[in-house]
Amino acid sequence: xxxxxxxxxxxxxxxxxxxxxxxxxxxxxxxxxxxxxxxxxxxxxxxxxxxxxxxxxxxxxxxxxxxxxxxxxxxxxxxxxxxxxxxxxxxxxxxxxxxxxxxxxxxxxxxxxxxxxxxxxxxxxxxxxxxxxxxxxxxxxxxxxxxxxxxxxxxxxxxxxxxxxxxxxxxxxxxxxxxxxxxxxxxxxxxxxxxxxxxxxxxxxxxxxxxxxxxxxxxxxxxxxxxxxxxxxxxxxxxxxxxxxxxxxxxxxxxxxxxxxxxxxxxxxxxxxxxxxxxxxxxxxxxxxxxxxxxxxxxxxxxxxxxxxxxxxxxxxxxxxxxxxxxxxxxxxxxxxxxxxxxxxxxxxxxxxxxxxxxxxxxxxxxxxxxxxxxxxxxxxxxxxxxxxxxxxxxxxxxxxxxxxxxxxxxxxxxxxxxxxxxxxxxxxxxxxxxxxxxxxxxxxxxxxxxxxxxxxxxxxxxxxxxxxxxxxxxxxxxxxxxxxxxxxxxxxxxxxxxxxxxxxxxxxxxxxxxxxxxxxxxxxxxxxxxxxxxxxxxxxxxxxxxxxxxxxxxxxxxxxxxxxxxxxxxxxxxxxxxxxxxxxxxxxxxxxxxxxxxxxxxxxxxxxxxxxxxxxxxxxxxxxxxxxxxxxxxxxxxxxxxxxxxxxxxxxxxxxxxxxxxxxxxxxxxxxxxxxxxxxxxxxxxxxxxxxxxxxxxxxxxxxxxxxxxxxxxxxxxxxxxxxxxxxxxxxxxxxxxxxxxxxxxxxxxxxxxxxxxxxxxxxxxxxxxxxxxxxxxxxxxxxxxxxxxxxxxxxxxxxxxxxxxxxxxxxxxxxxxxxxxxxx
Numbered sequence: 001x002x003x004x005x006x007x008x009x010x011x012x013x014x015x016x017x018x019x020x021x022x023x024x025x026x027x028x029x030x031x032x033x034x035x036x037x038x039x040x041x042x043x044x045x046x047x048x049x050x051x052x053x054x055x056x057x058x059x060x061x062x063x064x065x066x067x068x069x070x071x072x073x074x075x076x077x078x079x080x081x082x083x084x085x086x087x088x089x090x091x092x093x094x095x096x097x098x099x100x101x102x103x104x105x106x107x108x109x110x111x112x113x114x115x116x117x118x119x120x121x122x123x124x125x126x127x128x129x130x131x132x133x134x135x136x137x138x139x140x141x142x143x144x145x146x147x148x149x150x151x152x153x154x155x156x157x158x159x160x161x162x163x164x165x166x167x168x169x170x171x172x173x174x175x176x177x178x179x180x181x182x183x184x185x186x187x188x189x190x191x192x193x194x195x196x197x198x199x200x201x202x203x204x205x206x207x208x209x210x211x212x213x214x215x216x217x218x219x220x221x222x223x224x225x226x227x228x229x230x231x232x233x234x235x236x237x238x239x240x241x242x243x244x245x246x247x248x249x250x251x252x253x254x255x256x257x258x259x260x261x262x263x264x265x266x267x268x269x270x271x272x273x274x275x276x277x278x279x280x281x282x283x284x285x286x287x288x289x290x291x292x293x294x295x296x297x298x299x300x301x302x303x304x305x306x307x308x309x310x311x312x313x314x315x316x317x318x319x320x321x322x323x324x325x326x327x328x329x330x331x332x333x334x335x336x337x338x339x340x341x342x343x344x345x346x347x348x349x350x351x352x353x354x355x356x357x358x359x360x361x362x363x364x365x366x367x368x369x370x371x372x373x374x375x376x377x378x379x380x381x382x383x384x385x386x387x388x389x390x391x392x393x394x395x396x397x398x399x400x401x402x403x404x405x406x407x408x409x410x411x412x413x414x415x416x417x418x419x420x421x422x423x424x425x426x427x428x429x430x431x432x433x434x435x436x437x438x439x440x441x442x443x444x445x446x447x448x449x450x451x452x453x454x455x456x457x458x459x460x461x462x463x464x465x466x467x468x469x470x471x472x473x474x475x476x477x478x479x480x481x482x483x484x485x486x487x488x489x490x491x492x493x494x495x496x497x498x499x500x501x502x503x504x505x506x507x508x509x510x511x512x513x514x515x516x517x518x519x520x521x522x523x524x525x526x527x528x529x530x531x532x533x534x535x536x537x538x539x540x541x542x543x544x545x546x547x548x549x550x551x552x553x554x555x556x557x558x559x560x561x562x563x564x565x566x567x568x569x570x571x572x573x574x575x576x577x578x579x580x581x582x583x584x585x586x587x588x589x590x591x592x593x594x595x596x597x598x599x600x601x602x603x604x605x606x607x608x609x610x611x612x613x614x615x616x617x618x619x620x621x622x623x624x625x626x627x628x629x630x631x632x633x634x635x636x637x638x639x640x641x642x643x644x645x646x647x648x649x650x651x652x653x654x655x656x657x658x659x660x661x662x663x664x665x666x667x668x669x670x671x672x673x674x675x676x677x678x679x680x681x682x683x684x685x686x687x688x689x690x691x692x693x694x695x696x697x698x699x700x701x702x703x704x705x706x707x708x709x710x711x712x713x714x715x716x717x718x719x720x721x722x723x724x725x726x727x728x729x730x731x732x733x734x735x736x737x738x739x740x741x742x743x744x745x746x747x748x749x750x751x752x753x754x755x756x757x758x759x760x761x762x763x764x765x766x767x768x769x770x771x772x773x774x775x776x777x778x779x780x781x782x783x784x785x786x787x788x789x790x791x792x793x794x795x796x797x798x799x800x801x802x803x804x805x806x807x808x809x810x811x812x813x814x815x816x817x818x819x820x821x822x823x824x825x826x
Contacts (some may be wrong), residue, residue, distance in 0.1 A: 011035050018042060122165035124173070130161045131173045135181070146182055147189040153317040156249040156285035241569045242313040248287060248480040251508050252276045258493045258500075261434040269496045271506050279478055279505045287319030288480050291345070291352070292470070295325050295454070296332035297524045298539040298546045299344050301560065301581070305515040308564035309483050311350040320353035322477060327359050328469050330453040338454060340539075344547045348557045358469050359455040361476055365464050366416070368472060368502055369427060369445055373408045377501045378445060380411040381428045392441045397433045401442070415448055418461045422448045429468070431497060439494045443467045471495040475504040482507040485514035486571060515567070516575040519741035520545045521748050526755070535759060536742075542807050543742045543763050545581075553739060554784050554794025554809030559588035578741060582810045589784060589792045589809065594622040596785045597634055597681065599722050600736050600770045602641035604700040608689065610638040613727050620682045620773075632775045636683055637724040641731065641771050643789075646671035646678075646719050647701055649691065670717035672701065678717035681788065684708045685715075720789050722771040732777035734804035736767040737796065777804060784809070 008029045015025035015038070028038055134154045135142065142149045151174060158170050251271050258267040271279070291310040293303060314321040323345055327333050345352065358365075372378035381398045383391065391398060412427055414420050427446035435441060445468040452458045471494075474482045482495075489511045499506045521527060522545060530536050530544070539546055542553035550560065563584040567576055597620060607614075616636045623629035651673035672678045677687045683705075690702040708714075722731045743758045745751055751758045776785060783795045791812055796805040 008035070011039060014039060014042065122162050122169075124169070126162060127158075127165055127169055127173050128177075130158050130165075131170065131177050133161075134158050135174075135177055139181070142178070142181065147178075147185055150317070151178060152247070153287070153319070156247045156280070159249045160280040160285040241565060242309075242316050245313060245481060245510065246508065248280065248283065248285060248508075249276070251279070251480065251506065255506055255508060256492050256496045258440075258497055259435075259437075260432050261436070262432065264432075267497075267500065269500050269506065275505050279480075282478050283480065286480075287314055287317045288322065288353075288478055289314045289319065289483060290322040290324045290474065290477065290479050291350075292324045292326045293341050294329070294332075294466075295327055295334065295337035295341060296329065297337060297528055298340055298548050300522050300524075300527065300547060301517065301545045301550065302515045302522045304348065304547060304560045305564050305567075306483075306485070307345065307348055307350055308561060309512065309569055311352075312561075312564075313481065313483070319480070321350070322479075323352035323355045324473065324477070325355075325357045325359075326466060326470060326473075327357050327453070327455060328464050328466055330449060330451045330463065333454055335454050340548065344551075347551060348547070348560070356473075356477065357455050358464075358473050359453055361469075361473055362456060362460055362464070364476065365469060365472060366462075369412065369464070369468075370409065371502060372429065372445070373405060373412060373427075375501065376405060376430065378408065378427055378429050379403055380408045380415070380425055381444075382425055384423065388444075392433075392438070395434050395441075398428065398442065401430060401433070412446075415446065415462050416460075418450070420448060422450060424448070427462075429494075429498065431494065435493075437490060437493050439467070439491045440497065443494055467491065467494055468498065471498055472502070472504070474507045475499055478505065479507040482509045484509070484511055486511045486573065487514070511571065512569050513571055513573045515564075516573075517545060517581060518575055518578045518746040519743050519748070520578070521743075521755070529756075535756065542737070542739050552794075552796065553807050554589070554792060555585045556588050556592065556784075559584040562588065575747060577746075579814050582814060586792065586810050586812070589786065593784045593786045593792055594632075595620070595624060595788050596632075596773060596776045597720050597722060598734075598770065598772050598776055598787045598790065599641050599643050599720060600767050600787075600790060601644040602722070602769070602771045603644040603647055603698070605640050605642050605686070605721070606700055606702050607638050607640065607686065607705040608702050609704045612638055614638045615727055618683045632773075634682065634773050634775075635723045635725050636680075637727050639727075640680065640721045640723045642672065642680075642701075642719050642721050647688075647698075648673050649698070650674075651676055670715075672703070672717065672719065676717070677715050678719050679708075679714050680705070680721050681718050683721070686719075718789075720787075722773055725774060731771040732774065732804070734770050734772050734777070734806060736770045736793070736806055736808065738765040738767060738808045739763065740765075772804065776806075779804070779806075786812075 012025050012029035015028050016022065020028065029035055131154075134157055138149070138151075138154070142151070154174065155167070155170060158174070159165065159167065162170070252273055254268045254270045256269055258269060260266070289310045291307055293299060293306075311321045313319070323342070325338060325341070327338075342355065369378065373380075379398075379401055380403070381388075381400050383398055383400075388398075408427075411420070411425060415425055415427070425448065426444050428442045429445050431442050432440045433442050444465050446462045446464055448461060449463050450461050453460065453463070471482075492509050492511075495509060496506060516522065521530070527539075527544065527546065531539055531541075536543055540548035540552045542549050547560075560581075563576075563581055566580075566584070567574075614637055618634045618636050619631040620634045621627075621629065621631055648669060648671060652669040670678075672686070672688050674688050674690065677685055680686050684707040686703040686705050688701060688703045692699045692702070724731060740763050741760055742763050743751075743755075744760050745758045748755050748758060776787075779785070779795045781795050781797050781799055784792065785794075785806075786792050789812070790808075792809040793806040794809050796807050798805045
């Protein structure tokens with residue numbers, strides 16, 4: 001009797017004889033499950049010692065991907081097409097997917113050959129002509145950008161013209177013709193492609209503003225975060241966050257595997273060549289993505305990352321992105337939210353190729369539902385929501401799961417006509433009620449809601465669910481890449497199941513990690529609770545990380561994009577520290593926000609050596625680090641105002657001379673004190689000569705003023721100040737709103753159901769009576785400034801004639817504790 005060792009040794013000799021490497025031959029022979037299947041495939045295909053290496057590799061793929069008896073037509077395919085070389089390597093996966101979709105039906109091999117181009121030879125001349133035609137459409141840009149131009153998006157367009165051409169040959173010809181146009185690469189063509197040189201090179205921080213990079217300048221003392229890169233700059237491969245996404249022409253490959261608990265086994269789903277060809281013809285091979293928010297609240301910074309992915313990828317490859325409202329629940333949707341979303345998408349700088357609503361396809365979705373019922377893939381159910389939940393937990397089928405097709409059709413029409421009350425019936429998809437994946441348990445497709453819709457009005461009283469709608473509208477709109485966050489990964493099976501049973505085109509689905517940020521919440525449920533219960537002033541409260549709140553606070557879109565680019569598009573779930581967002585906001589505003597003098601808590605300073613009627617104008621710099629940036633006038637008089645915190649009755653510096661405890665750190669005080677000299681910024685020197693108090697309250701400080709002299713050595717203390725517009729006339733006043741983090745705990749999720757108790761009572765401090773220069777007093781809503789030594793600020797919409805309100809966007813720098821969280825700002 002032959003032993004197991006004898007069987008393995010014999011199989012290993014066979015595998016070696018047809019060209020498998022010794023290591024692989026030993027591996028295949030020791031695999032008891034694979035060994036007999038692979039031996040059978042080798043025999044069926046007629047492989048011999050003269051077999052090409054590629055053909056041998058493909059036989060292994062058949063054996064591993066499609067076990068014995070999985071494909072009725074496998075023997076004919078192996079013998080007549082694979083072994084003979086009629087099927088090329090790049091046609092292989094689509095061919096097997098085609099055979100799987102056929103199932104047990106008889107196959108028309110002539111149709112199979114026509115579908116996969118068997119015997120079709122695309123000449124080098126045809127490839128050359130197609131490449132030249134596509135290059136002609138981008139020649140000007142190619143010549144301008146040279147080898148930094150991303151030619152990859154041209155490949156699917158050329159492939160769409162030459163359906164059966166070899167992809168490698170197209171790529172080779174494209175490279176050849178590009179070199180013929182541009183000539184050999186020059187030194188400048190390789191500058192951004194040299195990763196090692198880029199890492200060694202030390203440059204000032206690159207700050208991006210409205211898509212233009214500015215190097216150097218008056219940089220704030222912020223965290224050492226990587227330099228932001230302009231959105232859409234793909235000239236450096238390492239800077240392209242979308243490089244992992246495949247081309248639309250690859251959507252004929254297996255997109256997902258759906259596992260069933262019954263005799264259906266596994267489905268390896270992909271697009272047929274015919275479906276993909278229809279799709280490519282409709283799109284011209286162009287990438288089409290969609291940004292699909294639900295209009296049931298305001299967008300937050302997590303949606304900004306989704307926009308960066310959806311719009312950014314399309315822009316990066318010359319494609320299109322659709323703004324699509326997933327509006328399938330009229331109970332939660334409002335026109336207010338629809339208007340807001342369109343406004344915010346525009347504010348972020350994105351231009352949708354078109355704006356659509358799932359509601360636009362309600363009739364087509366209804367017809368698909370009828371088709372589902374007719375094909376036995378859906379049924380009308382009468383279980384309550386509680387019963388559905390219980391049955392799903394127990395993996396029991398609905399009592400109505402096997403009701404006759406005609407009965408379900410009649411009931412579904414009654415639902416459509418409004419003849420059945422809410423909650424008394426729904427349409428469910430007949431998927432797999434015993435499946436381990438909870439999202440394959442006969443999901444609800446339609447439910448009854450007697451409520452008007454913002455788009456369709458009262459035309460419908462049944463509404464499709466998200467699980468039913470989203471994938472079908474993706475297919476209808478010819479989306480090439482359906483990009484979503486990781487919580488939707490478990491829905492991938494149901495997404496493709498529905499498209500498969502309806503025979504539609506299937507987009508590529510790819511999930512990425514959503515954005516979480518410390519000291520805040522991004523759950524719409526929690527955001528809505530904060531708003532409706534009055535814990536914040538509204539959806540645009542500057543303490544929230546809604547995009548409306550960030551805009552009102554003073555952040556600019558490019559800062560948000562820069563942060564999204566830095567954190568990248570990965571599948572790793574992480575919570576981003578809040579100070580990283582602050583860093584990018586600060587870095588962006590540093591090049592954009594003009595400087596202005598102001599004081600938040602004014603302390604009167606009388607320059608006693610100046611006349612009562614003294615009036616002078618000082619020219620202050622808009623950007624101190626840039627001498628060519630211009631100036632603005634600041635009135636100087638006998639009475640000026642400084643920050644209350646910039647004065648101490650006793651100079652703490654004198655205490656530094658006293659011996660302290662070992663290791664004790666003492667901070668120097670650069671402000672004003674009796675007998676101490678400081679600089680009034682842009683104006684001159686002032687020596688404190690005295691003070692006046694009323695009881696215990698300090699009322700005013702006295703000092704003597706001296707104008708600045710060229711070459712004069714200045715003290716380290718520099719004070720912000722505001723002077724009277726004219727002698728005796730007080731400076732304009734304003735209200736300053738100083739915002740801090742909304743919660744005390746970094747990870748709000750850790751606080752559980754008591755999360756509202758963790759709200760930071762000091763998240764908003766309002767300062768009344770702050771004093772402004774005339775330039776600040778004349779600012780308009782939305783204007784952004786750096787109040788010198790105080791932080792970045794933005795004029796709030798609550799401002800009105802005679803009342804200026806400004807919000808602190810962020811401080812000039814941040815302090816960090818040992819854990820790296822922001823402990824305090826200053």
